[in-house]
Amino acid sequence: MDKFRMIFQFLQSNQESFMNGICGIMALASAQMYSAFDFNCPCLPRYNLAYGLGILLVPPFILFLLGFVLNNNISMLAEEWRRPQGRRGKDPAVLRYMFCSMAQRAMIAPVVWVSVTLLDGKCITCAFCTSVPVETLGNASHPGLSQGEMKRVLARIPCKEIYNGQELIANEVAVRYLRCISQALGWCFVLLMTTLAFLVRSLRPCFTQAAFLKSRYWSHYIDIERKLFDETCAEHARSFAKVCIQQFFEDMSRDLAAARLHPPRKAPADAGEAAEKLLGITDQGTMNTALKSWHKCKPPLHLHPPALSRGNGWAGEEQPPMHPSVPRREMAAYYSRV
């Protein structure tokens, strides 16, 4: 548990580490998914190719999209791309940088899946067993088999229990051949990907370092700005809600007191904080009315001094009506408590 917490803290220490962490987790998940997946070749002539290539290519595509979905920065990229220009220019280099870095990270899990699949060999064996060169590996002159028949026999190569073409071509020979091709393809694919990654990483400082530093700075800036703005809005919403609710309770208690023709009960000067917090509501009936009113008729989203008529004002009213000089001191007192 402690180990996980430590690893988690390290990964969260900065944004890039966090994204690298997610990336690594997805790569491991992809390898684990492959080993947990129960590969079942259909062993029928046309279905083999579809199944084998499907298992080879469809999960990587899904993992690639998932890599984008799990990346928090995708919404940031979309927002930056679609916002109106306004007073701040848009820099396509920054957008390109953000997209490239997201795409690179999203590519890792699919590449791991394809490599593991090819190195394991089952997919290629299933997909291409009907194209095994029978002339070189077996007895092509085996009599009595039309093309279609031969394809049907060859299609059963991955399924050892039902294979009946031992005289045509030995099962182990065909499987070894196909697996060798698959592993060769797998290692070539791994080499190609690492070479590409190496070139992308090492050619950048040779050509566009200054532009790269600029794009990286501004893309971090956009991310930080968005986070800070969200935090500021959350703080504002908290203050807004606090004052709104306090005003609601105050209005409620004043209305009820007015209805009963009692003056609002002011907390005595030496009553202490607890009495003040009761906000003038001190019996069951009043509290029940307050709760019912909160459910049936929430106050408008206005924090001005209380209006004379309490309307249901949702976004209708533009300007609050002119207020009498209701105790400003009390308003100030609320603010300061807030």
Place this chain on the structure above:
Amino acid sequence: MDRLRMIFQYFQSNSESVMNGICGLLALASVKMYTCFDFSCPCLPRYNMAYGLGIMFVPPVALFLCGLILNRQSLVMLEEWRRPQGHRKKDLAVIRYMCSSIMQRAMIAPVVWIIVTLLDGKCLICAFSGFVDPEKFVGFANTSLVQVQQLLAKVPCKDDELMRNNTSRKAVSRYLRCWSQALGWSILLILVVAAFLARWLRPCFDQATLLQARHWSNYIDIEQKIFEETCCEHSRLFAHKCIFHFFESMRQEIKLHSFSLPREGEGAEGEKDLLQGITDQDQVNNLLKMWYCEKPPL
């Protein structure tokens, strides 16, 4: 748990340690990959050589490139190499030092792979079973050339029907494995002796230049890290100021357009006004719309 944390902290303590750590991890990963990899020799005359040598040499190249990619210092070195001279001179000795240290670290995982492969023996048996002299082995001595090639190619496959109980197959296999392991141990010995000599003899040649190169390469690395951290700090402060000014300007606009706003009471003066004068659903909506449609200039 504590031990793990201590090890982790030690490795993070300086960038050389981090790189040594990554290097060690890659070497372990290389051994793990070899043991997980299901080696399956094709047992066909021309394919054996290609497969055997391919498995021996292609993954090391990929591991070498991985070692270069994962090493942060390689980027630092490239930047230092390609930067315009400006006010700061470029010292080729520093660049050479960085390059050699990067290469040395990147070579470890490939060498581990090759040695593990040779000590295991399967690759060499697969690649060279067709080149063994058939006269030396009783079972293959008196067969035609084509047939002997076919048979020898099948030696790595124990379960093949022709080879199942063939004692000559075992003899060829043992012979090739012996050569493979001898080669593996010799390479390991040569490399360890070379590393030993390099470390021992280095102080005899130009120690001062070496110390300078090492110092300045560390310096460049640290300078780069601090620059990135400072940029992050700066963008945070910049964003803070930007948002603060945005809220301020919204408050000014609201003040200009609506006349019945309560003035800030005496109690609020001198205290942080968290609501920033924005006290209405419409004002909030307006603020959010302005933020999206017209972000403030930088």
